Amino acid sequence: MPAVKWKTYFSNELEIDVKELPSGVELIGDFKLSATTDKKEINANEVVNVTLEIIGEGNLEDIKSFKPYVDDVSVFDEKIEILGNTLTQKIAFVAERDFTIPSFTLKYFDLKSEKVKTLSTKEIVVKVNNAKLKEKIEIQRAEESVEQTPVSVTKEFDKLTLIITFISGLLLGILIMLFKSYKFKKKDKKLSIKDPKNLLLKLVNHSDDEDVKMIVDKLEKSIYANEKLEIDKKILKEVLKRYDIS
Numbered sequence: 554m555p556a557v558k559w560k561t562y563f564s565n566e567l568e569i570d571v572k573e574l575p576s577g578v579e580l581i582g583d584f585k586l587s588a589t590t591d592k593k594e595i596n597a598n599e600v601v602n603v604t605l606e607i608i609g610e611g612n613l614e615d616i617k618s619f620k621p622y623v624d625d626v627s628v629f630d631e632k633i634e635i636l637g638n639t640l641t642q643k644i645a646f647v648a649e650r651d652f653t654i655p656s657f658t659l660k661y662f663d664l665k666s667e668k669v670k671t672l673s674t675k676e677i678v679v680k681v682n683n684a685k686l687k688e689k690i691e692i693q694r695a696e697e698s699v700e701q702t703p704v705s706v707t708k709e710f711d712k713l714t715l716i717i718t719f720i721s722g723l724l725l726g727i728l729i730m731l732f733k734s735y736k737f738k739k740k741d742k743k744l745s746i747k748d749p750k751n752l753l754l755k756l757v758n759h760s761d762d763e764d765v766k767m768i769v770d771k772l773e774k775s776i777y778a779n780e781k782l783e784i785d786k787k788i789l790k791e792v793l794k795r796y797d798i799s
Contacts, residue, residue: 575669580661582611588657588674597649597683605657605674607640616640619657625687626652650684653677749776755798764792 574581584607591602605619613635619642620630626648633642646654654677663670753772759765768789771782793799 574662578660578662578669579615580612580659581664582609582613582661583663583665584609584611584659584661584672586657586659586672586674588677590654590677590679592679593677594680594682597681597685598647599681601646601654601679603644603646603654603677605640605642605644607659608638610638611661613638613640616659618642620644621655621657623648623652623654625650646679648679648681650687651681652679654679756792759792759796762792762795764788765796768792 587606589604589606593601595601607613607616616633618630618633620628621644622628623646626646629645629647631643631645633640635641646652656676657674659672661670661672662668749772753769753776756765756769756772760769768784771784774780775782
C-alpha cells in the first residue's frame with residue numbers, strides 16, 4: 554500500500570472592525586412594521602385580536618414582546634414567532650368599556666442611511682357595546698363629634714395615689730433587700746477544693762461513706778501533712794449532691 558502523506562492548509566487572517574450602536578438602540582437592519590385587528594367594535598368582555606408583523610433583514614431574534622399596558626383592559630400576549638425574514642406576534646385585548654390600543658413602535662439602526670429610525674403604527678380605537686359605566690368611588694370622611702367631659706381631681710384621689718405609691722416603694726425596697734441577702738448567702742454556701750478546711754468540716758460527719766472517707770483522708774493529709782493529693786472532682790460533686798451539702 555502507498556504511504557499516506559498529510560498536508561496542512563491555512564487561510565489568511567481577517568480583521569473585523571466592530572462599531573458601537575447609538576445609545577438606546579439594540580436592533581440593526583432594515584424593517585417594516587404593521588398592526589392589524591380583526592374587529593374595532595365588540596360587546597363587553599369580547600376579545601379583540603391584534604396581529605403585529607415585522608418584515609425585514611436584521612436581528613429579529615432580539616426583538617422583545619410588544620405587550621402594552623392599557624388602563625382597565627386585560628392584555629394577553631402570545632409568544633413571538635419568526636419564520637424567515639418575518640416576525641409575528643398576536644396580542645388579545647378584553648374590556649368592559651371603550652378603549653384605545655396604543656401605537657406600537659420599533660427603533661433600529663438603518664445600515665443604508667447609517668441613521669436611527671423609528672417605526673410606529675396608528676392607534677386603534679375600539680368601541681364596546683353595552684359598556685358598563687365606570688363607577689366613581691367617593692370617599693367621605695365621617696365627622697366625629699367627641700364630647701369632652703371635664704375631669705375633676707379631688708383631694709381624696711390625690712391621697713389614695715400617694716398611699717399606693719408609698720406602699721409600692723416600700724414593698725419594692727423589701728424585695729431588693731431580700732434578694733441581696735439571698736444572693737449573699739448563696740455565694741457563701743458554695744464549697745471549693747481551694748477551701749479544704751471548710752470542706753472538711755462539712756464532710757467529716759459523713760465519714761461512714763467510703764467515698765467521703767477517701768476525700769476526708771486526702772483533705773486531712775493535705776491540711777496537716779502538707780501532702781499534695783488530687784481529689785476527683787466528679788466524685789466530690791456526687792458526694793455533695795448525695796448529702797445535699799452546699
